[in-house]
Amino acid sequence: MFFASDAYERFMGRWSRALAPLLVEFAGVRDGEAVLDVGSGTGALAAAVIAAAPGSHVVGVDPAAPYIAFAQAHHSGPQTQFEVGDAQELRFGDETFDRSLSLLNLNFIPDHRRALSEMKRVTRLGGTVAAAVWDYGDGMQMLRRFWDEAVALEPTSDAADERHMPLCRKGELATLWREHQLQDVSEEPLTIETRFASFDDYWTPFLEKQGPASAYVATLDDEVREQLRLRLRRRLLGDNPDGPLVLHARSWAVRGRLRARD
Numbered sequence: 001m002f003f004a005s006d007a008y009e010r011f012m013g014r015w016s017r018a019l020a021p022l023l024v025e026f027a028g029v030r031d032g033e034a035v036l037d038v039g040s041g042t043g044a045l046a047a048a049v050i051a052a053a054p055g056s057h058v059v060g061v062d063p064a065a066p067y068i069a070f071a072q073a074h075h076s077g078p079q080t081q082f083e084v085g086d087a088q089e090l091r092f093g094d095e096t097f098d099r100s101l102s103l104l105n106l107n108f109i110p111d112h113r114r115a116l117s118e119m120k121r122v123t124r125l126g127g128t129v130a131a132a133v134w135d136y137g138d139g140m141q142m143l144r145r146f147w148d149e150a151v152a153l154e155p156t157s158d159a160a161d162e163r164h165m166p167l168c169r170k171g172e173l174a175t176l177w178r179e180h181q182l183q184d185v186s187e188e189p190l191t192i193e194t195r196f197a198s199f200d201d202y203w204t205p206f207l208e209k210q211g212p213a214s215a216y217v218a219t220l221d222d223e224v225r226e227q228l229r230l231r232l233r234r235r236l237l238g239d240n241p242d243g244p245l246v247l248h249a250r251s252w253a254v255r256g257r258l259r260a261r262d
Helices: 005-027 044-052 065-074 112-121 141-153 155-160 172-179 199-207 211-218 222-237
Strands: 034-038 057-062 080-084 097-103 123-134 183-196 245-257
Touching: 005 044, 005 065, 005 097, 005 123, 005 183, 005 199, 005 211, 005 245, 034 044, 034 112, 044 057, 044 080, 044 097, 057 065, 065 080, 097 112, 112 123, 112 172, 123 172, 141 155, 141 211, 141 222, 141 245, 155 211, 172 183, 172 245, 183 199, 199 211, 199 222, 199 245
Parallel strands: 034 057, 034 097, 057 080, 097 123
Antiparallel strands: 123 245, 183 245
16 A cells, blocks of 8 residues: 555545544543554544643554654654554563554554454553444445445446445444453444535545555546546535535444453
8 A cells, every 4th residue: 555644644634633532532541641552644643642641651653654754743742652563563562551542543454353462462451452443334424425436337346345344334343352352342433524625625635545445546547537526526516516515424433441450
């Protein structure tokens, strides 16, 4: 996958920033805690942790060096640290963090079971592991509208539709957490509004090769790409002139606690 931090910010980073505070609250982060941000991207979750709990210390780990560089440039400070790393093989010692969190990333990790095992390992006993993943099948309207029109135009594109990704349906994260013997598992929907200044504000980020939908657009020839653009414009605006758009984006969030020593 092609990683470009500025393009990611235009495509998904702005919605990550809106969702991050909801996950921080859901995960119960407390001031002064050590927090691991797995798949930290451009730093949205780490920034939300510090905003809610300024005495905390956050370490963000992501495999994409451009995202880490962006996070370091925009969210640097004594309470934050960002580094390139693999969620499937974390470098930290056992029980290093009070909470380990992952925002919109776990479903992209090749072995998400191993990643969750690593998140558990580096979290102290009695600590919390939490994550959120977009509901691609129904609740993430920005992408659902896109894929509905893409598949209607080219039925073979269904194979790329993000609704087929793991962990994005209700109950899947909770099942994974329970399979890993986490306690007091709770799963809830977290929903934000995605506001666009215009149709171009919605469409242009799909041209920047960030994420599966943009990668699909990059495979289209000019004629098919224009057909898709026009279908989406009609879907979102009907016969109305261009103007602001408001869609909703739902994620499924899960949290669980490591059993404390008796």
